[in-house]
Amino acid sequence: MTVTSLWTEPISAACLGEMIRGLGDRTGPAVVDGDRTLHYPELSTWVAELAGRLVAAGVTAGDRVAVTGRRSAEVIGAMLATASVGAAYVPLDAEYPTRRLVHMLVDCDAALLLHTGDRPDFAGAAPSLRIPGPGENAAAGPLHLPCDPERPLYVIYTSGSTGRPKGVALPHRSIDNMAQWQSAHSVRPDLRTAQFAPMNFDVWFQEVLGTLYGGGTVVIMPERLRRDPIALLDWLADERIERLFLPGVALQMLALAAADDDLDRLALREVNVAGEQLLCSPPIREFFERMPECRFNNHYGQSESAMVTVHTLSGPPASWPALPPIGRPLPGCELLIAPLDPAEPHVGELLVAGAPLAVGYLNQPELNAERYRPVPPTPRGHTRAFHTGDLVQIEDGQVQFLSRLDEEVKIRGVRVNPLEVDACLMEQRGIDEAVCVPVDVAAGSRQLRAVVTLAADQPLDADELRRALAELLPAQSIPVTIEAVPSMPRTPSGKIDRKAVAESLLATVRPS
Structure with missing residues (x-):
């Protein structure tokens, strides 16, 4: 069977450990959380202190550290500290049902549960620690773990067809590549970026790491704004947000809310959507017509393969297609199109190989065998690919999403x-x-x-x-x-x- 391959040459991506060790060499605000602003040297000191607390609690490289609580600077600090000691960060969204959280905590076999506020009810017998704020820790020296591209950076839980969530482990190789690319691909590396995504979704890492790699500022969005687009517009203006990541449906709601608004008050220079097929509706086109300096990107990926493709819409918004393509692969990513019908070689299931690929599912050997399969050596020499279950078509070198295969x-x-x-x-x-x-x-x-x-x-x-x-x-x-x-x-x-x-x-x- 002939398999179409798309490829983008890899980039040299600095590992997250190097980025964390260099935080203190930067100036300017790193994280804004309400009335609190942490500049890069303060964030660097805090992360080192948190890492010291993790080591004192017995956390070692290869362990998993679960983190729960409200979206906050504490969660960001906990993630960076976990990575700096070589452990895998496991976000547990406190908004999830208790039974789901209990399953996730047990399934990931966390060495420690970090939390904001009071100890959560679902913690059970798990060892736990409230995340100390800046200045609440004893001083700790920096850790100098060697970079290991295959070491899991995080485990994220995604919905399972059985109703039980399944954990997916993503390695440094995948996330370092994504963050370095995001920093370079944006209109500026140091953009002031809204932290909009829930902590249990992979876009959270794109917002946070893509910003910190470039020396920008992560601004924590209050949770109440997620379903209030009018108030969100005011917050975007007040906080001078320059980069925004959000689902297409949230962009639609924002565009509708902005119909009678003065968009000149916004500082937006880049909007990125992901998570579902983008529909360029009339309100969305009008939104960008009124902000000609703002770039619009359509991103595609899965929890199992991080960020895979990008398409930047160009030309007058009135000319944008209703269903834009999902674009071309990120650096180091090879896309394979496995045709369902030999008569249509450019229509088939999308397979992902190379840099974005996850380590696999936790404790799910049968599912790993089903979704992460060996393949004959590809044109780029890869022998393992993730079967996305997405039906796509190649048109003019761009990938067009058609549907889920099961739909x-x-x-x-x-x-x-x-x-x-x-x-x-x-x-x-x-x-x-x-x-x-x-x-x-x-x-x-x-x-x-x-x-x-x-x-x-x-x-x-x-x-x-x-x-x-x-x-x-x-x-x-x-x-x-x-x-x-x-x-x-x-x-x-x-x-x-x-x-x-x-x-x-x-x-x-x-x-x-």
Whole structure:
């Protein structure tokens, strides 16, 4: 079978240990957390002190250190200290259900649980330590561990099909490469960056490490702003935020909130989206038309392979495609396209090899064998690849995301892309959000159905919407029904929960 390969030459990435040891040589603010500002020398001293506390607690290279609490400077300091002693950092989002947190803590076999505030209820018998603030520690000398690119830097838990989260270990090789690339790829390496992502998502590391590698400033966003786009706009302006990472759906909400706002007050120079297929809606295009100095990047990756590709949108925003490509691979990353049909060699499952690849899942040998498979030597000499489960297409040297393989839709024998339907619905007046999903109404009978949220006081005319779609899409792509809902269900990361949408629609089609 012929496999298409895309490749970008690697860069020389400094290891995180070197970056941590050099923090004190820099000037300027490193972390802003509310009323507190830590400059680089202060952060350096604090991290060394925290590392000393970890060593005193018996933590050694190769151990795992779990960290929980509110998003804060303490969490950042704990992550850097954990890395500096050669242990793997395991973030446990305190917003998760207790049973989930207990499973994660036990599964990762943490040598120590670090926490902000009071000792958490889920800690059980695990040894624990409140994260001391700056100045609460005895002085500690710097550690000089040799850089080991294969040593796990962090373990992050992602949802499992069984309902039990699974831990994925990412090595320094992967994250050092990503952080160094992020620093170099941005409009400036020292941007003032919002820390928007929840601590249990891999974008958190891109925000924090991509900023610290470049000498920028990480500004902790108050949690209450995650679902208040109007207040978020004020905070972005007040804090002079220059770089923002967020899911596409959050950008859509921000763009809608900004419709009547004075965007000249914003300092934004770069916006990055990831986590789901980007839909360039009219509000998003208008948002960037009004900020011509702000660059817009579409990122793609998984917990199992960190950051994989990037596409920077260029030209007038009005000309941007509704479904932009996910782009080309990061340095040191090789992408393989395994075709499903020999007649379509450039359409198939996306496989990832090279720098972004994780060590694998914790305590999941069968899943590792299923998803991280040996492959014949690739054009770049790789022999192991992660099977993403994503269906993609190569067009003009760029990767275009089509769908999940387990959600591939064929209607009357014709492949249909529900995301294209989403995009066309979003182009219609009065539609704020739209999701089209396949619904199996009976054995062998699959239909497309859609739900939308509407702008204030906007009535739903489903027949008119279907007629508008008929002007843009083939008959197989027209949803059988279009329903209005007050709001979309969300995953913990803020993405629209397409599975929940499909299940709710199925319940109306086939009531129990």
